[in-house]
Amino acid sequence: MLHGAPPEFVRRALDDADPLVGTAGFAGALPSDRDDADETLVRDVLGRYPLFVDEETGEWTPSPTGLANARSFPAGHVRRPGDAELERVWTLPDPVPFADEQTAVAELRTAVRDGVDAAASAASDDPDMEVAVAFSGGVDSAVVASGLDAAGIDAPLYAGGFPGSHDLDAARSAAYAMDRELRVVEFTVGDVERAVPRVARAIDRPDAMAVQIALPLYLVAERAASDGYTHLAVGQGADELFGGYAKVARAPEDPRVDADTVRGARDEMLATLPDQLERDVLALRAAGVEPVAPLLHDRVVETALRLPGDALVDDRGERKRALRLAAREFVPDRVAFREKKAVQYGSLAARELDRLAREAGFKRRMDDHVTEYVRSRIDE
Template sequence: MRGTSPETVARAVRERESLSGTAGFAGRLPDGRLVRDVLGRQPIFVEASVRKGSDRGASDWSFSPADLADPEPLPAGHVLDLGSGDPGGRSPERVFSLPDPTPAGGDREAVAALQRSLEESLSAVDSAGLAVAFSGGVDSAVVASAFDAPLYVVGFPGSHDVAAARLAAELMDREADLRVVELDVSDVERAVPEVARATGRTNAMDVQIALPLYLAGEQASADGFDRLAVGQGADELFGGYAKVARAPEDPRVEAETVRGAAREVVATFPDQLERDLLALREAGVEPVAPLLDDRVVRTALGLPGDLLVDSRGERKKALRLAAREFVPDRVAFREKKAVQYGSLVARELDRLARQEGFKRRMDDHVSKYVASRVD
């Protein structure tokens, strides 16, 4: 079992407690069933042939898809009994569902509750062997504030993320801790097939997002660290996406409210976290995500819509207000680009694709380039 003890998970399954006080888990229960937490914070895979009724073997499942011939991820919030003997195939059973609490209390109380949950989550992290992925935004800055550890930022010369990280480190009096991983196009070219193989994905967006994480983790590992604290989860939990802020007008979401749109985005966690975790493990570090601790998740799910996106359109409002306890205001309220754009990795990957003959007039030309590198 990864993430917590088998006994804790067995109790959570028995009581169907979705947020039982962990930071995610996956693995095999004492009774032999496989399980994955409600947000999919730890990936786990099963051999597809076993699901289709083949005989059970010693290598039916793994935490890494590379260990299996035809891996399928176990859906988040489900258990799977590999020994069920069902001739029609073994179907996962849902045991966890994401809570949908009614927002209660005033804004001040909600922000104070979020501050407490952040403090508890951060203080529960063991700092041994820990480095921090740091882009200068509020998410990674809150995480960085809790640890006396090096801060890694990845980007090409002149990139937004490197500039933002330098300013945030200065404002937080952490300049001495900042380590800039300045990229060259050869770094991206080398890492593309490594990331694609590790994650099992060749689509442009997934590779663009995973590349900066992989390169930060690779450098941290080379420097002797085996764990990397990340700010993952904040955009999804706290209303950081434009499509959430524009609900219901944005066609990318079905919900009629900002709060409903945020829950739609939270449902994408299993797929995203699987990608990020596999990339970081391939780089040689284990990710630590304090903002995805059950305490923070439970508080975030209870926030009203206007604390996700306020009347002026400011996103992640509650997180920014709560962050003032951890970082300077100029860091808490600073807007930041998505990592693939802020690091300029997306731009350089597009340039590499075009240099190799994959022109923009071609449909999804960057994905085709990535696939060619894996081949």
């Protein structure tokens, strides 16, 4: 089964070796035109849908939990019928940047609208699709929420975090500025303790950082699912596409990137997206919802790749410059230009997971004590 896009789109992408043919990602088995022929396994260039293959049997599933010897199928690759080896078919293009900021912002504004409208159209066409929004109060989720609302999709906003956390404060403030109601999911230590083994098993990773990031997503999605929502709209991909990381803004001085330009550092972050999206999608599915990521639509990606360095990070160090300017059509300025903490810190999930690890006897003097705690919970 092919997930994420109609077969004709994927066939065109294969025929033209075009990574951005107008989808929101795809993965799975592309049916053959002949009834007696085997299927071709595919995964899009950004890895927006997970895909796993058993190294011994060749079986595949969208989740690693169903396979004995699962490995992630790499993004941008295909496995054709009868071939044991994978073939890289798609890579992201390196287009000429826009000549000026005004053009860049106008094109990006249109692209973002197109990406959100595509998600809204899918929701309108499927009577069983009920969409909520994972809302942090930052520009990414705010643009998604506002765009869906403008397109006629009644998608309530869900914000998660521990009481007093930055994320809950930011979400309340942004929802007020946007004149939207907010459904608050206040985490407890018991929630985190309960969710740790479920999340770690679902994403098939025990490392502390992966679990810290996935936990807030899982807990918010779990609440939305319990309220009857089948899909959760997220702002995933914006930091990678639009220069949201401090290490991108500091290129080439920051030792965490190899590139000597802001655009080059942004491209390094894009290369991490398949791994990150795999984690997030698996966590959301474990909670009972499917993700909707309008800012990762091909139209948005194609436009983001043409942003010049100063549209990613301006000369004052403001990150996601073009996105913030484009967002002014969708949200108030105080939301468009708000700085945001990473979800694991803004929600206080990382702090409480560290506390649980220490209370369980995994002290900070140990090597990677939180990961060891997570491992112990998986083995229970």
